[in-house]
Amino acid sequence: METNQKAKVGIGYGNNRIECVRKAFAALGGIQQWVKPGHKVLLKPNIMAAQGGAQITHIDTLKGLYLLCKEAGAKEVWVGENSVCGMSPRIQMGIIGYDRALEDIGMKVIFFDEEDWVYRFRGENYCLKDIHIPKSLVDADVWITVPVAKTHEACLTTLGLKNSHGILPDEDKARHHRGRPFGNSSLWEKFVDIYAISKPHLCVTDMFHAMEGQGPAFGDIVEMRLVVASADSVACDATVEALMGFENLECPLTKIAHKRGLGIGDMNQIQVVGENLLQHRRHFKRALWHPDSDRPYYGIRILAGDVCHGGCQMIVRYLIDLSHILFKKMERELGPIYILVGDNPPPPPEKAFILVFGDCAIYSTWHYQYRQRPKLIGPWWKPRKGYIDVQGCVPVQLEWIRSMAHLVEGYDPMVSLGDAVSVVEADQVTFAEGISLEKNPRRWNFDREWARKYAREIQESKPPRYIYAANESIKGQILRKTDPEVDRILREAGVEPE
Amino acid sequence: MKAEKSMEPKTSFRRSSTLVFKNYSEEELIGWAHEKVKKPWEHMCEVAALAVAGQPVPPDKFTVEIPLTPFRVDYRGAFYLMRDGVNLLVGEPCNLFTIILSSDRKRILKAYIEEARLNNFISLTPLDPQGAWTKKTLEMIENNDTHYLTQYLNEYFQKERNLGVNWVKIANIQFFGPFRDVLEHFEENRSFRDLLEGYWDAIKKAYAEKWIEFLPEPHIFARIREVIHDEIIQYNHAHLPSGDIPEETGEEEYPSEPRVVLGLVGRDYKVAINLSLSHPYELVLNQDMVESYPGNDLKGFARHLSEKTRAPLSLALAADPALNLLYEYLSRPFPLRRMDMFILYRKLFTFIKNFGTWWNLSPRPFFLKERVRFWGKLIGYDITRLPDQDLPDLLxxxxxxxxxxxxxALVIVDGDKPFAAIIFEFFDGALRKISTFPIDKLEPAFAGLTKDRxxxxxxxxxxxxxxxxxxxxVNFAFAVQKDLINAIFDFLFKRSLTSIPKLIGSIGDLRLMLKLAKGGxxxxxxxxxxxxxxxxxKKGRLNIYPKLIQAAFESKRKKPRGLLYVRSTIIVAVILALIALGLIFLFG
Incomplete structure (x- = not known):
């Protein structure tokens, strides 16, 4: 994209989201520029949890877009969402009732994890060179990313670029989902890589209710009454970030995408139409990533080693935020639970309840006393060890709550009911289950040679004990899609595909 | 018999009627206000002056009318409420300057100074509306520059009469019009529902037309203004059930005895307030009846009120914490935010937790009776162990x-017709708006509804x-059959929770409720x-429900690791030992 050209971003302000969407596109000159009669349009919202409000894209924003697309003559409008760390979109949407409501007004709801996947490769990418994208994304004439404006502890914000992560299958999501904060994080590059492979035609950010503070799940709500739209996702994100009070090119994803020429992220090169940006600009509280730097937390003590912020750090952050709700009473009555996280965490005190979080913590603390001579808890006729492992890299969604529930079973009635979360969880096991740390493929970045070697190993060990081997060749088969590109790599590796 | 009748649940709803406010001339309104507002207010000031001076109040003057309402109070009790409670509602005690403006706001029709002592207004002194202060006051009002009006009037009257003015009330004469309509309508049909609806409309109109203004604005009026301005309650008569519900006369529907009585026990006083809408509209009950109870304990006072008024429920509160709780609610601007809710819930749960010391009631539900509580305490369940610091976070x-x-959304369904639909809007952990939804629009959705869930x-x-x-x-919608709500009310009003035999006798009702709940x-x-x-x-209901109950109580034990098992182990061991001893005794 030519960077000397000004990108156009439309802002709509109103009393409801449908009105805001209309105003934003009216300012841009109408959605007809992109959606033509007979087109099939795919909307990709951000439904990262079965919650309402500012956590997820609101259904009225989707309805507003649906009405606009239909008025422009679109043949079909689809809404597609993917699983989030193991939790199926069918469950997420079912809980909040979006699927049936949207279908009732004439939209088609697509669950990406139940559809076929298409392989995509881009050699110029920095770290994630190949991914799988949903087939419906390819089938659609226009696809629109519809994120909700939120702060994020790993990327400062989660907007259109970050929403692209939601088009990947869980197996791809786990790749490069690591890194250390504010230094050489492959996580940020990875998000931009995904965007580079599959750019949406339009980005429409739901900013009617935005989230500040401990985003993306436990922040505070801010009423902005805005919807921001643009054909350039990078420009759209930059504008939303400006509205959230961030400096120009401060947020990593926008900055990287801008520098790589994938869009315009510099506010000086963006033309904002519809509303005056400065009139609506607010200063959002930022999400803090460090476990103990925010508000006091209850019932848990974090013993952190070297932990990657795209993985366990983020999930532990959720646990801390959840502690306000569940664990306060537990701390007073039971004492805190120690959580070991990351590589080589400090040893926990003796006689404590311990949750060992993630593969790094499990493997790097084998020699610790809590494992060698564990404290026994539970009734005398059925004692159990005083620690529990939460396997995975990273552990799948809500597995940590379930593990916590098992740990305090019989001690804390409220938290021990937490295993009810299993009812909303997918049947998927943790990403790296059954693989020792040395063999955990997510320890390495993409390496074609290594991938070939590993593909052979995996192919020989039938049936594979794990669902994903971080290798595109195996994944293609696991995902029920025989892809010529995958077959080619397998043949190169000396393995005849099935 | 009357007491029995008053216990019957109120399951019918009066037809709603929309009141159309009339236009009155200035003279008509001045005449009406003189009779219906000024005279009762003078009477109230007269009695208050006696009470403040500590002089006996003649028996014929005990009961005074509250202006602009059909309610009466025994001012000997109301005096204490004003003394301790009025500053929570309207701010610090002060002399009030009242200005009644003409409809064009260019003339002052009436002006009064109301002198306050111990938060009670003790005199109502009319002033010359054409005084030296008038011109500047009118200028300020006309220019909408009333910021310094209180200061100006205070300085003026300090100099002239050596009397401070700390609070100014400016009302247009039309302010009385809607209230006149509401009260006259009430005198005709005696419907409390119409009265409350009428008040709400009258207040909304008064604020919308800017017919009333307080300088500075008291808490209670600020809250009302915020509720109206932010449209926190969107209430439409047309959305409410009407039509096929039988009309009843006020005399039949509203009993002559109170149904709920609230007693307040302060440092040096006791007061009883009638919380139910009942004839003859006495809000503060007879003080002689209240003071015939010699003690200051809440338990005895609640029982005394219950016996004397024959009310099905009487509640006794310690005045200081109760008024403080009220102040917490009134002093926070609407709409409430998350942090407000934390604090308010904590205050509320702390209040509830202090059962016995801060509140009591008569008759008590069985789970608050001493004998039941004794056994409950043994196994760790008691109202005094409510986790008041944790529940707000959870909620x-x-x-x-x-x-x-x-x-x-809550939709109440009557047979195959929607009866009422209310939408509750929450924002940032707090209730932001309540609105009614037109039921006629929902009728097609429920037409031909069967009893199948x-x-x-x-x-x-x-x-x-x-x-x-x-x-x-709407994120979540709930539908409830009206029959089920009626069954629940029937169950509660039969006092099933206040006595175990009655609870056992109500098992039939419970079964009916469960049956209705299945399809309702x-x-x-x-x-x-x-x-x-x-x-x-999989977990088993018997496993889950006790855990949920246990989670709602605070354990007094500190760090009881494993004690749950130890305790149950000891109990099992003792039972086994007793069985063994029994066997030895029998066979040995």
């Missing part, structure tokens, strides 16, 4: 988990879609309930 943050901004669920989904199209997205309640979307069902079955 407020738990609500946030469901959605930081969410709308919930699946059918109700399906109809509810249709109703939810209609609400989405008309009024915005639905939630949409109910995906999560369906997913939870196998989990509940």
């Amino acid at each position: 407020v943050d738990g609500l946030g988990l469901a959605g930081l901004s969410a709308r919930y 699946d059918d109700l669920r399906e109809r509810l989904f249709r109703a939810k879609q209609i609400m989405w199209a008309e009024d915005g997205w 309640v639905a939630m949409c979307p109910d995906f999560i309930l369906k997913r939870l069902e196998p989990w509940v079955k």
